[in-house]
Amino acid sequence: MADRYGNGRTRDQMEHSRASAGSREHAGPGFGGVGWALAGAAGVAALAVLGAQQLAQPSRARARETEAANGWSEEPEVEYSITIERPADELFRAWRDPTTLPRIMAFLADIRPSGDGRSEWRADGPLGQSHAWVMQITEERPGELIRASSDGGGALVTESEIRFRAAPGGRGTVATLRVRFDPPGGMLGDVAARYFNGVVPKELASKALHYFKSLVLTGEIPTTDRQPAARRDSR
Numbered sequence: 001m002a003d004r005y006g007n008g009r010t011r012d013q014m015e016h017s018r019a020s021a022g023s024r025e026h027a028g029p030g031f032g033g034v035g036w037a038l039a040g041a042a043g044v045a046a047l048a049v050l051g052a053q054q055l056a057q058p059s060r061a062r063a064r065e066t067e068a069a070n071g072w073s074e075e076p077e078v079e080y081s082i083t084i085e086r087p088a089d090e091l092f093r094a095w096r097d098p099t100t101l102p103r104i105m106a107f108l109a110d111i112r113p114s115g116d117g118r119s120e121w122r123a124d125g126p127l128g129q130s131h132a133w134v135m136q137i138t139e140e141r142p143g144e145l146i147r148a149s150s151d152g153g154g155a156l157v158t159e160s161e162i163r164f165r166a167a168p169g170g171r172g173t174v175a176t177l178r179v180r181f182d183p184p185g186g187m188l189g190d191v192a193a194r195y196f197n198g199v200v201p202k203e204l205a206s207k208a209l210h211y212f213k214s215l216v217l218t219g220e221i222p223t224t225d226r227q228p229a230a231r232r233d234s235r
Contacts, residue, residue: 076181076182077180078178078181078202078204079176079177079178079179079205080177080205081174081175081176081177081209082175082210083167083171083172083173084172084212084217086173086216088144088165090216091164091173091175091216092142092144092146092164094212095212096146100215101119103221104208104211104212104221107207108123108156108157108204109121109122109156110123114134117136117140118135118136118137120132120133121134121150121157123156131155132154133151133152133155133157134151135151135157136150143164144163144164145163146161146162147159147161155182156181156182157179157182158182159178159180160177160179160180162175162176163178175209175212175213177208177209178205179204179205179208
């Protein structure tokens with residue numbers, strides 16, 4: 001029969017009570033219901049932060065993928081090459097002709113040559129916004145390169161460069177066009193395309209060079225909405 005003490009509790013019950021009290025003392029003073037509640041809240045908060053980080057990672061990845069797909073990145077510069085069955089000197093002269101850019105870039109801007117390697121550019125954006133700037137040829141090497149830069153303020157195109165080199169196997173000339181942009185507010189993709197008549201930035205160099213090739217080979221370029229007839233002036 002178990003020994004009982006004056007309070008009616010058995011020896012085993014008394015020892016269990018002392019062990020429980022010792023555990024509470026070891027846990028530290030005041031670590032009762034409030035302490036456990038705070039610890040639980042901290043754990044929930046940590047899990048929430050971790051979950052948010054994990055959710056944010058795919059979102060950032062998707063944003064980068066969308067940005068790349070739309071042809072716009074932190075460095076808004078595009079480059080495209082095409083082979084044209086003509087000698088480099090002929091292509092250089094054709095590009096330098098002041099009537100060429102207004103035709104092959106009509107989908108992007110209204111371009112008016114003003115002499116001495118200068119041209120005035122004007123592009124209409126959404127909501128009636130308009131951007132105007134001046135491009136100036138800053139470097140040229142006959143048969144090799146023509147580079148132009150903007151005068152700064154309001155420019156959507158800040159720099160352009162066309163290079164010519166012999167194509168392998170004597171198949172004409174490889175023309176490479178590089179264009180650097182400065183989109184309003186650093187906008188991306190489809191939003192930027194509103195300023196470029198529905199053409200996303202990565203397609204601009206490609207479209208301009210294909211128009212240039214057609215113009216050189218046939219004397220005309222494909223019809224566009226802004227350019228009902230794209231033929232060389234008879235003047």
